[in-house]
Amino acid sequence: MTRLFRAEILKVLTTRLLLWLGLLVIAFEVLVIALHVGHDSLDSLASEGNQRDAVSIAAVSVLISLILGIVASAGEYTHGTINHTLLVAPVRERVAAAKLAAAALAGAFLALVSFAFAWTLATLLLSARSVPLHLFTQATLRLMLGTVLAAALAGALGVGFGLLLRRQTAAIVVALVWLLVGEPLLAIAGAERYGPGHAIASVVEAGRQGSDLLGFGGGLAVALLYAVVAGTVGTIAMKRSDVN
């Protein structure tokens, strides 16, 4: 199992995907934080909540982790490398488990780097405007831990979903359409907070819930349930499918 996990980590590290996704996140953070700090008034920037909001852009890494998880699983079918994977490790449950663990770790790593960059950039820009800093707080630490945990869950969720669909582009499109269109529609029934996107957002917010989010514990439980169900269903689909 350790061997397969190492192999899955190597797969992530031996293409430029993680690098490009990381650069995409960082570019987005530079844009958003620079605009935020550059345009807000000094009074507004001095509030702890405002500074926390600036750093919370690092949560975009959670969405990127979802895509990373999809690519790690469905991408193998798209590129045909699943043949090689299953010839070395024909017990497919083990392969799926290794992928789930590797994508969760890669997602957490991406989120950690993303958060560290956002925090450093916000600290530098706020200091440049002589704004008193409130970025060394417990709330900021909770935001970081929530983002890392949510990204790990999103990575695993992406692997399960990718194994279910086994088509990389289709899986990414369906996931994005769900998050942008499908889940907001749940609001009609007042159930949007139980959707996977909202549940994961509850983990990110970690104690600073909006009205449409579950609490941290509830969000974590629901998000974990989605990740477990997606992983299980994806593994069953993988096990039953022929590789032609």
Next chain:
Amino acid sequence: MPELPPVEVRGLTKRYGTTTAVDGLSFTIRRGAITGFLGPNGAGKSTTLRALLGLVRPTAGEARVDGVPYAKLDDPLRTVGAVLESESFHPGRSGRNHLRILAAAAGLPVERVDDVLATVELTDAGRRRVGGYSLGMRQRLSVAGALLGQPRLLVLDEPANGLDPEGIRWLRDFLRSFATDGGTVLISSHVLAEVAQIAEEVVIIHRGRLVAQEPLEALTARSAGGAAVVRSPEAARLRDALARAGLEAGPVGDDGLRVAGPAERVGEVAAAEGIVLLELRTEGASLEEVFLELTAGGPA
């Protein structure tokens, strides 16, 4: 206890919806031999090999490697090396990294990666991304992956597809060398002339069913009806002697005869009559001729 065959297919059936790709196929291959696995396009060769390698779930029957299903092998990469048709690689990953991943998953030392890259003559290209490889280089990379675990059995599905003449020669020489060292090879191909040059035995399938399984020489001889070709400076006297022995013979060239009978019997008659022979051989059809004859209709 008798030794288990390296590959055993028993009553294998695979259906995709209403299409039957493999229909009750059974055969075994001999350890230490190169066995050609032949059939027209769509005969079910790739499906059979994928079922053998655990990539396709049989509808019925089973396929075993060393007596067990592939998924139950303790160490698959050390037991079987496989090259599948139209191998795919991640275009953005280097050939060496592709092999490093396989080695890591199989628990093999990274030194093996450099060893097999050298074996397939890809050392210089190993650090380049596979997207820039030619088809021949990709096939060599596939072979390198198959050799990583130093297996004693190679399963190759149409490995010569797309290779240039140099690549085909390299592959042929490599497989001969592998077999000479005691390895077993099961190679599917529709390039029949290529298989004829290296295979000792052949398994022929058509429409998912077994048509023939024999040593290559026996198959070609059988197809020719057991005829013998003989040359002698006393062809006319030999012809009379053969007729007395009940063997019908017709002229071939100035000093040759084509005899409707086994070469051994012709030799015995000539020896008994004290007739000098310049040549005596079994007339064999080419593998292409045999193949076309056997697969012209439905399965036997």
